[in-house]
Amino acid sequence: MGTRTSHEAEAADDAVNVAVNADITADVAVIGGGVIGHGIAFEASRAGRSVVLIDDAPGSGASWAAAGMLAPVSELHYQEEQLLELMLESSRLWPAFAAAIDAAASLETTAPGSATGTGYVTTPTLAVGADAADRRALADLRLAQQACGLTVEPLTVREARGREPLLSPAISCAFDIPADHQVDPRLLVARLGELLDAEGRNSFVRRRAAGLLWEGGRVAGVRLTGGGSVRATETVVANGLGAATLDGLPPGLVLPLRPVYGDILRLRVPGHLRPLVTATVRGMVRGVPVYIVPRQDGTVVIGATQREDGPVHPHAVSAGGIYQLLRDAQQLVPAVAELELLEATARARPGTPDNAPLLGRAADPDGGDVSGLIIATGFFRHGVLLTPAAAAVARQLIDGTSDPRWEGFRPDRFSRVPGASGDSPTKEAA
Amino acid sequence: MGTRTSHEAEAADDAVNVAVNADITADVAVIGGGVIGHGIAFEASRAGRSVVLIDDAPGSGASWAAAGMLAPVSELHYQEEQLLELMLESSRLWPAFAAAIDAAASLETTAPGSATGTGYVTTPTLAVGADAADRRALADLRLAQQACGLTVEPLTVREARGREPLLSPAISCAFDIPADHQVDPRLLVARLGELLDAEGRNSFVRRRAAGLLWEGGRVAGVRLTGGGSVRATETVVANGLGAATLDGLPPGLVLPLRPVYGDILRLRVPGHLRPLVTATVRGMVRGVPVYIVPRQDGTVVIGATQREDGPVHPHAVSAGGIYQLLRDAQQLVPAVAELELLEATARARPGTPDNAPLLGRAADPDGGDVSGLIIATGFFRHGVLLTPAAAAVARQLIDGTSDPRWEGFRPDRFSRVPGASGDSPTKEAA
Numbered sequence: 060m061g062t063r064t065s066h067e068a069e070a071a072d073d074a075v076n077v078a079v080n081a082d083i084t085a086d087v088a089v090i091g092g093g094v095i096g097h098g099i100a101f102e103a104s105r106a107g108r109s110v111v112l113i114d115d116a117p118g119s120g121a122s123w124a125a126a127g128m129l130a131p132v133s134e135l136h137y138q139e140e141q142l143l144e145l146m147l148e149s150s151r152l153w154p155a156f157a158a159a160i161d162a163a164a165s166l167e168t169t170a171p172g173s174a175t176g177t178g179y180v181t182t183p184t185l186a187v188g189a190d191a192a193d194r195r196a197l198a199d200l201r202l203a204q205q206a207c208g209l210t211v212e213p214l215t216v217r218e219a220r221g222r223e224p225l226l227s228p229a230i231s232c233a234f235d236i237p238a239d240h241q242v243d244p245r246l247l248v249a250r251l252g253e254l255l256d257a258e259g260r261n262s263f264v265r266r267r268a269a270g271l272l273w274e275g276g277r278v279a280g281v282r283l284t285g286g287g288s289v290r291a292t293e294t295v296v297a298n299g300l301g302a303a304t305l306d307g308l309p310p311g312l313v314l315p316l317r318p319v320y321g322d323i324l325r326l327r328v329p330g331h332l333r334p335l336v337t338a339t340v341r342g343m344v345r346g347v348p349v350y351i352v353p354r355q356d357g358t359v360v361i362g363a364t365q366r367e368d369g370p371v372h373p374h375a376v377s378a379g380g381i382y383q384l385l386r387d388a389q390q391l392v393p394a395v396a397e398l399e400l401l402e403a404t405a406r407a408r409p410g411t412p413d414n415a416p417l418l419g420r421a422a423d424p425d426g427g428d429v430s431g432l433i434i435a436t437g438f439f440r441h442g443v444l445l446t447p448a449a450a451a452v453a454r455q456l457i458d459g460t461s462d463p464r465w466e467g468f469r470p471d472r473f474s475r476v477p478g479a480s481g482d483s484p485t486k487e488a489a
Numbered sequence: 490m491g492t493r494t495s496h497e498a499e500a501a502d503d504a505v506n507v508a509v510n511a512d513i514t515a516d517v518a519v520i521g522g523g524v525i526g527h528g529i530a531f532e533a534s535r536a537g538r539s540v541v542l543i544d545d546a547p548g549s550g551a552s553w554a555a556a557g558m559l560a561p562v563s564e565l566h567y568q569e570e571q572l573l574e575l576m577l578e579s580s581r582l583w584p585a586f587a588a589a590i591d592a593a594a595s596l597e598t599t600a601p602g603s604a605t606g607t608g609y610v611t612t613p614t615l616a617v618g619a620d621a622a623d624r625r626a627l628a629d630l631r632l633a634q635q636a637c638g639l640t641v642e643p644l645t646v647r648e649a650r651g652r653e654p655l656l657s658p659a660i661s662c663a664f665d666i667p668a669d670h671q672v673d674p675r676l677l678v679a680r681l682g683e684l685l686d687a688e689g690r691n692s693f694v695r696r697r698a699a700g701l702l703w704e705g706g707r708v709a710g711v712r713l714t715g716g717g718s719v720r721a722t723e724t725v726v727a728n729g730l731g732a733a734t735l736d737g738l739p740p741g742l743v744l745p746l747r748p749v750y751g752d753i754l755r756l757r758v759p760g761h762l763r764p765l766v767t768a769t770v771r772g773m774v775r776g777v778p779v780y781i782v783p784r785q786d787g788t789v790v791i792g793a794t795q796r797e798d799g800p801v802h803p804h805a806v807s808a809g810g811i812y813q814l815l816r817d818a819q820q821l822v823p824a825v826a827e828l829e830l831l832e833a834t835a836r837a838r839p840g841t842p843d844n845a846p847l848l849g850r851a852a853d854p855d856g857g858d859v860s861g862l863i864i865a866t867g868f869f870r871h872g873v874l875l876t877p878a879a880a881a882v883a884r885q886l887i888d889g890t891s892d893p894r895w896e897g898f899r900p901d902r903f904s905r906v907p908g909a910s911g912d913s914p915t916k917e918a919a
Contacts, residue, residue, distance in 0.1 A: 326808055378756055378815055379826025385812035396809025403830055 083262060085111040087457060088281050088291035090268040090305070091298030092117030094125070094244055094446045095435050097251035098156075099295050100261070102450035103457060105159070109260035111289050113281055115267045118248035120299050121442060124323050124406035126352045126360045127247070129153055129444045130239040132209045133184060133341050135200070141467050142415045143207060146441060148464075149448035150238065153179070156447035157242065163254050176250050178243025178355055184339045185219060186211070186234040187226065189390050193343040194232040201234060211236050223336050225394050241339050241352055244443050264289060268298065270306025271432065278431035282306070293457050295433045297449075299409040302417075302436040309429045312421050313474045316437055318407035322380035323362035326398035335359055335394060344387035351388055351395070358401065361388045365440075376405040411437040416445065417470035418452055419461070433457070434470035513692060515539040517887060518711050518721035520698040520735070521728030522547030524555070524674055524876045525865050527681035528586075529725050530691070532880035533887060535589070539690035541719050543711055545697045548678035550729055551872060554753050554836035556782045556790045557677070559583055559874045560669040562639045563614060563771050565630070571897050572845045573637060576871060578894075579878035580668065583609070586877035587672065593684045606680050608673025608785055614769045615649060616641070616664040617656065619820050623773040624662040631664060641666050653766050655824050671769050671782055674873050694719060698728065700736025706853075707860035712736070723887050725863045727879075729839040732847075732866040739859045742851050743904045746867055748837035752810035753792035756828035765789055765824060774817035781818055781825070788831065791818045795870075806835040841867040846875065847900035848882055849891070863887070864900035 087103045089096045092114030100110045128134075131146035157179035164176050188194045201211045212235045219233030220226050226233075255261045264283065272280040272288055280290040296302045303314040328335045336359070340351040352360040364380040381403055388395045411417060417437040420428035433456050435449050455461050517533045519526045522544030530540045558564075561576035587609035594606050618624045631641045642665045649663030650656050656663075685691045694713065702710040702718055710720040726732045733744040758765045766789070770781040782790040794810040811833055818825045841847060847867040850858035863886050865879050885891050 324808075327805070375757070375829040377826070378754075378828040378830050379819070381830055382812065382815035382819065382826065385808055386816070389809070389812065396807070396812065398808045399805040400808050400811055400833055403833070 082288055082290065083111055083264065084290045085109040085260075085262070086291065087111070087293045087295060088113060088289045089295045089297055090114075090281055091296070091301070091436075092248070092252075092263075093120050093122040093297070093299060094247055094442050095299075095438055095449050096295070096297035097248050097255070098446035098450040099297055099435060099453040100255055101160070101251045102454045104255055104258050104261055105163075106454055106458070108457065110255060111262050111264055111291065112252075112255060113264045113266060113268050113283070113289060114298070115265055117252065117263070117265075118245065121406045121408045122244050122248055124321055124362075124404045125244040125443050126323060126350060126362050127178070127242045127244045127443050128184070128239065128339055128341075128350065128352060129241055130184060130236075130339075130341070131444065132204055132211060132236045132239050133186060134441065134444070135204050135207060135209065136414070137203060139414060140207070142441075145415075145448055145465065145468070146444055149445045150240075152447035152451060153240065153242075153444075154181070156450070160247075160250050160254065163257075164250060177247045179240070180242075180355070181240045182338050183235055183237040184239035184341055185214075185223060185336075186236055186341045186343070187219065187230045187391055188232040189229075189342065189344040189387075190231050192346065196346065197232055197234060197343055210238060223338065223340065223392075225332070225335055225392050226340070227391055227393055230391060236341075239339065239341075242443060243354060247443070247446070268301075268305060271296075271308065273307060276430075278429060291431075293431055293433060295435055295453055297435040299436055299438075300407055302409070302434065309421050309432065310424060311474055312471055314417055314434070314436065314470060315412055315473045316409045316417075317411075319365055319410040319439065320377075320405055320407050321362060322364045322376055322384065322403065322405045323360055324381060324384055324400060325358055325360055325402040325404070326395070327358050327401050328398055332394050332397060333357055335398070336392065340391060342387065342391040344390050347383070347387060349384060349387040349391070351392060359398070361385070361395070374405055376403045380405070408439050408442070409437050410439045412473060414439055416441075416449070416468055417472075418449060418465065418468040419470055420456060421469070421471045422474075436470075512718055512720065513541055513694065514720045515541040515690075515692070516721060517541070517723045517725065518543060518719045519725045519727055520544075520711055521726070521731070521866075522678070522682075522693075523550050523552040523727070523729060524677055524872050525729075525868060525879050526725070526727035527678050527685070528876035528880040529727055529865060529883040530685055531590070531681045532884045534685055534688050534691055535593075536884055536888070538887065540685060541692050541694055541721065542685060543694045543696065543698050543713070543719060544728070545695055547682065547693070547695075548675065551836045551838045552674050552678055554751055554792075554834045555674040555873050556753060556780060556792050557608070557672045557674045557873050558614070558669065558769055558771075558780065558782060559671055560614060560666075560769075560771070561874065562634055562641060562666050562669050563616060564871065564874070565634050565637060565639065566844070567633060569844060570637070572871075575845075575878055575895065575898070576874055579875045580670075582877035582881060583670065583672075583874075584611070586880070590677075590680050590684065593687075594680055607677045609670070610672075610785070611670045612768050614666040614669035614671075614771055615644075615653060615766075616666055616771045616773070617649065617660045617821055618662040619659075619772065619774040619817075620661050622776065626776065627662055627664060627773055640668060653768065653770065655762070655765055655822050656770070657821055657823055660821060666771075669769065669771075672873060673784060677873070677876070698731075698735060701726075701738065701862065703737060708862040721861075723861055723863060725865055725883055727865040729866055729868075730837060732839070732864065739851050739862065740854060741904055742901055744847055744864070744866065744900060745842055745903045746839045746847075747841075749795055749840040749869065750807075750835055750837050751792060752794045752806055752814065752833065752835045753790055754811060754814055754830060755788055755790050755832040755834070756825070757831050758787050758789060758828055762824050762827060763787055765828070766822065770821060772817065772821040774820050777813070777817060779814060779817040779821070781822060789828065791815070791825070804835055806833045810835070838869050838872070839867050840869045842903060844869055846871075846879070846898055847902075848879060848895065848898040849900055850886060851899070851901045852904075866900075
């Protein structure tokens with residue numbers, strides 16, 4: 060449906076410069092033009108490095124279907140404390156990251172709560188439940204969130220509807236989550252791409268990476284499909300699910316990525332219903348999550364479906380998923396029925412066995428780390444939130460330092476490589 | 490969403506020849522490139538006339554969102570006997586009409602039940618109800634259908650599921666309707682456009698008609714927006730809702746057309762579920778109609794919503810409408826949840842006060858009919874079924890004859906023009 064057409068159109072719009080069959084040299088080669096790849100490339104460029112970003116369709120993967128919720132609190136899952144720490148760290152980095160983008164783009168950083176060039180807004184999130192069981196589930200989750208020091212305040216239904224008049228009076232509960240914010244991932248990719256392009260030393264290669272280029276026992280760049288290569292001091296693998304099948308990964312390194320499909324809808328709010336909601340509404344409807352994210356342009360994004368079953372083809376939009384989203388969203392905000400459907404999009408997110416990213420350097424059989432290679436994939440549902448943290452981690456590694464707090468996210472933790480940690484940072488809930 | 494993009498792409502595909510600012514002369518000028526305009530143009534061309542078809546976006550209006558059910562029996566409404574007569578006549582004309590298209594296109598006319606170049610298939614329709622009230626409603630409708638001499642045979646749920654194994658076991662009733670068939674309206678428009686183009690004497694003007702051209706008290710052709718005109722012996726107004734606002738309609742002629750919006754979904758059936766259904770399934774779910782029309786290419790069309798409320802913009806697809814279609818279709822065929830959504834499209838159909846078309850010549854204040862002008866609009870839900878009948882009626886009028894059976898559909902029946910009949914052919918139900 061329109062999804063493919065529109066992202067292709069967008070992709071064509073941010074075409075900047077394309078090198079074909081040329082051998083390019085840069086300080087940093089980034090494979091993958093989603094939010095993570097763009098964020099890392101931007102941070103490296105800000106640090107004065109020359110960057111080549113390699114992707115045949117930048118921003119068209121999981122980032123294209125991301126709602127952009129920056130939600131460390133709402134996304135807390137039991138037994139994922141180390142991931143929570145990374146999410147909170149990234150949440151703390153977001154204001155400066157967004158401000159840096161705006162400053163670089165010569166946009167004025169606007170007041171908290173108002174949109175910037177990336178659609179970054181710090182309005183709170185509202186968690187609401189549909190029935191009594193949803194209320195119990197959200198109240199239980201709140202206990203876990205509070206145990207982690209997170210702020211989640213109960214509201215009466217009357218208070219919630221005072222803030223969001225179009226919420227159904229039949230909701231069972233509401234909670235205010237002031238620390239969960241949002242950004243528009245498509246604007247984010249577009250802005251970062253523009254800023255990268257504005258630096259003459261950077262370039263874009265609109266091709267797929269075929270594999271890693273090795274030289275003298277270290278990674279020396281990227282081989283491109285159809286010939287040609289990019290030579291770089293550091294190569295960052297940030298192409299999501301594609302990372303696992305890249306040629307020339309270090310011997311023994313296994314990147315256990317699995318596709319987890321999600322459907323999102325984008326809808327236009329007719330004038331008489333604007334704003335449909337002012338805050339991001341995260342609902343639990345008969346145990347199933349659904350979110351309604353308002354955008355500054357008078358549209359809303361509705362999503363939350365998560366399908367582990369493979370679809371007919373990678374971008375197939377499930378009729379059942381769309382039905383469920385519309386049903387559940389209407390139960391929380393009945394006026395959703397009056398919106399105009401603009402787009403239905405499905406994409407696969409790169410999931411890992413412990414739902415945490417594969418982020419850092421990989422072990423070398425000789426006991427050290429493979430030189431010239433940084434892995435940054437497996438961000439699953441958290442890629443947009445974790446973009447500033449991933450960019451900071453990658454920048455440290457490029458600079459020759461590292462933060463011991465994030466050692467547990469090493470990409471070789473599921474591999475049997477001598478020197479790999481082998482430990483999962485976050486255990487699956489029992 | 491994708492709908493607009495895809496129809497524009499299709500429209501570009503059947504671009505044939507475009508005349509700009511040229512004064513063209515032909516025997517017949519047809520304003521409007523939907524199924525009706527194309528059908529009339531094809532019939533006139535077969536009769537040896539030179540034809541100019543005028544439309545800035547052929548096939549992109551109501552025809553684009555038509556499911557193509559040829560369903561005189563299912564579409565029977567109380568108190569619309571004269572319309573039923575026209576629908577049955579058109580249904581009888583369909584096999585020869587489809588065969589003529591195939592023959593002209595040098596396609597072999599295939600066996601009954603198999604697809605042709607227009608997707609015309611004569612497999613029966615299955616009417617099914619969801620609950621006990623739906624069963625009573627369909628049984629009552631069957632009495633009315635039988636009173637009109639139509640064949641509607643009850644099936645047990647077991648028999649229905651023997652024919653269509655993916656029907657829900659929870660349906661309340663099923664009826665076999667052997668006389669209701671289907672065609673693919675997009676293929677129909679494309680084939681007719683190709684055949685018109687194959688005759689060197691015909692041409693296409695990819696522009697909007699501004700109004701009628703008068704000369705010596707008769708209509709002498711069409712004025713085009715942006716200048717230029719088409720001169721013709723006969724001008725056929727077949728541009729749906731646009732007919733009412735055409736400049737230069739005969740004095741006193743009122744075409745009381747109103748937009749009635751409909752949403753349709755097009756979905757891909759995954760291989761393991763093919764065929765989802767072999768027959769068109771027309772359901773009644775808690776009193777609301779929904780249909781599932783299988784296409785030969787492994788897709789299905791789901792539709793039936795009918796909204797008299799205006800949408801946000803003419804092609805806006807209603808979230809509530811789509812939700813309802815998916816909900817009701819899944820209730821009849823649960824596997825609909827596993828389909829892939831390809832397209833959601835909304836269009837306005839031209840409705841009239843008595844739901845019957847405005848078809849024929851219009852009265853002249855002098856007592857006769859306006860020369861050189863034929864109106865063919867207001868086909869509402871029945872444009873595809875009525876295409877051969879409209880083409881036959883127009884051909885007779887062009888040839889100087891007429892069929893008294895269709896006098897009641899005169900386009901001036903709602904106007905106070907001397908000589909107009911003033912009578913509605915079909916009364917609204919009390």
